[in-house]
Amino acid sequence: MNGARAGIVPNRAAITFSIMLATIMRGLDNTIANVALAHMQGSLSASREEIAWVLTSYIVSVAITMPLSGWLAGRFGIKYVFLFSVIGFTAASALCGAATSLSQLVVFRVLQGIGGAALVPLAQATLLSINPPERHGHAMAVFGTGTVLGPIAGPALGGWLTDAFGWRSIFYINVPFGIISALGIAYFIRDNRRAHSEGFDFFGFATLSLAIGAFQLMLDRGAVKDWFASTEICLEATIAVLSLYLLVVHTATATDRSFLNRDLLKNLPFVAGTVLIFFIGITMNGTLALLPLMLQELLGYPVLTTGLVTAPRGIGTMIGMFLVGRLINHVDVKLILTFGLTLVAVGLWQMTHFSLQMGEEPVILSGLVQGFGFGCTAVPLNLIALSNLPRQILTQGTAIRGLMRNLGGSVGIPVLVTQLADNTQIVHARLVEYLRPDNPLARTPLLGAPYSLTEPHGLAALNAEVTRQASMVAYIDDFKLLMLVSLAAIPLVLLLRRRRAPAAQPVAAD
Numbered sequence: 001m002n003g004a005r006a007g008i009v010p011n012r013a014a015i016t017f018s019i020m021l022a023t024i025m026r027g028l029d030n031t032i033a034n035v036a037l038a039h040m041q042g043s044l045s046a047s048r049e050e051i052a053w054v055l056t057s058y059i060v061s062v063a064i065t066m067p068l069s070g071w072l073a074g075r076f077g078i079k080y081v082f083l084f085s086v087i088g089f090t091a092a093s094a095l096c097g098a099a100t101s102l103s104q105l106v107v108f109r110v111l112q113g114i115g116g117a118a119l120v121p122l123a124q125a126t127l128l129s130i131n132p133p134e135r136h137g138h139a140m141a142v143f144g145t146g147t148v149l150g151p152i153a154g155p156a157l158g159g160w161l162t163d164a165f166g167w168r169s170i171f172y173i174n175v176p177f178g179i180i181s182a183l184g185i186a187y188f189i190r191d192n193r194r195a196h197s198e199g200f201d202f203f204g205f206a207t208l209s210l211a212i213g214a215f216q217l218m219l220d221r222g223a224v225k226d227w228f229a230s231t232e233i234c235l236e237a238t239i240a241v242l243s244l245y246l247l248v249v250h251t252a253t254a255t256d257r258s259f260l261n262r263d264l265l266k267n268l269p270f271v272a273g274t275v276l277i278f279f280i281g282i283t284m285n286g287t288l289a290l291l292p293l294m295l296q297e298l299l300g301y302p303v304l305t306t307g308l309v310t311a312p313r314g315i316g317t318m319i320g321m322f323l324v325g326r327l328i329n330h331v332d333v334k335l336i337l338t339f340g341l342t343l344v345a346v347g348l349w350q351m352t353h354f355s356l357q358m359g360e361e362p363v364i365l366s367g368l369v370q371g372f373g374f375g376c377t378a379v380p381l382n383l384i385a386l387s388n389l390p391r392q393i394l395t396q397g398t399a400i401r402g403l404m405r406n407l408g409g410s411v412g413i414p415v416l417v418t419q420l421a422d423n424t425q426i427v428h429a430r431l432v433e434y435l436r437p438d439n440p441l442a443r444t445p446l447l448g449a450p451y452s453l454t455e456p457h458g459l460a461a462l463n464a465e466v467t468r469q470a471s472m473v474a475y476i477d478d479f480k481l482l483m484l485v486s487l488a489a490i491p492l493v494l495l496l497r498r499r500r501a502p503a504a505q506p507v508a509a510d
Contacts, residue, residue, distance in 0.1 A: 037292060
């Protein structure tokens, strides 16, 4: 793609279409599966904790694989890594749709995450390489639109597909678009491979991956295995701690290049921004995992309605990114970030007032507010955290931040789901204490049909309603926890500082 420097790239429009199709497809998969979780749960006979593995397995595989994308592209060329990533993602999507058990679906989601990890960074790199410097702003605008379009359309599209064709269709929909994207990449993108001797710290990468994988298994299976009463959980915890220890020692003593560059760890704005993106990953992915289940399980929303009422969250994000793009050079970035995180907390505070009697308006309004807040944090957080890094470690810094954002989601979801199950049981037990014959409020006419303390069908109906009420309280407790996480992240903004002469090249949103 050397012609990019001269502004002459054959088939630039076709290349852009092909890679943006892959980017949108990858973005859709970040949200499209959330609204179908309840249908998957029933079809695969999975518990609430187990079905969350469908989300966390994908997120953690993306997190682990993403840092490899830059090295692979340099080693084998962007074209071939991009092509095989699209093929792998498409094939894994088809396998997900054909899965007949939860274990199969989780394994295929891991493969899907491995295939999709490189799509976004390679799409960004390709757009920059096929456009001359004066068109980089336009290229990043196209890229930003593509990355936002997927999450916006995901809930509504997922709801419609699940309602019309079943949950398997949300994976099969990737197949035709993946084939078109792969053909475009294979035909239009030139091979720009340049073999280089740049090393990659495979020991550091392996220890980090093993630590994350073992820790994730511990979180995902802890509630099912009764935590540390289980030999499996103890073994996974031991592997995670030992791998993390080896990574720390290796990073501190390595004489050549290490996976976690020590210069990154010495850069306070980068470290603060990375921790901040971890918290944002918790709140963003945690909310998207909990909300569709709550709407379908407790409020009885059809899957299509669930998708439609959650879609405004993505619209709010797009509006926020658009406005921040116009304000970023005129308003202090710290103020924008603080404002965005505050709006996220406000949106979550609104969600703590959800009830079983509410309509659709609170869901839509809180989604718009929270989405707008996320939109206000995306671009400025990348700019302020990465603009301080020397160019030679910028790529590694971007990869680490992407890993931490995904890790926040993969850690946050099982913690929230476990707390949801535990709190449901606790609140259920407390409510049942008052349902006894000597309580005047538990007698007719106050306790009328279909509820009864004496008839079997009345007891079953009463228990179902108590469970429903207890689950609503548990969901609200989770939303409160997410609100506190958002508020706790705000002080980290004070540790960020923007370089006085930021790089001319735009920094895309995560």
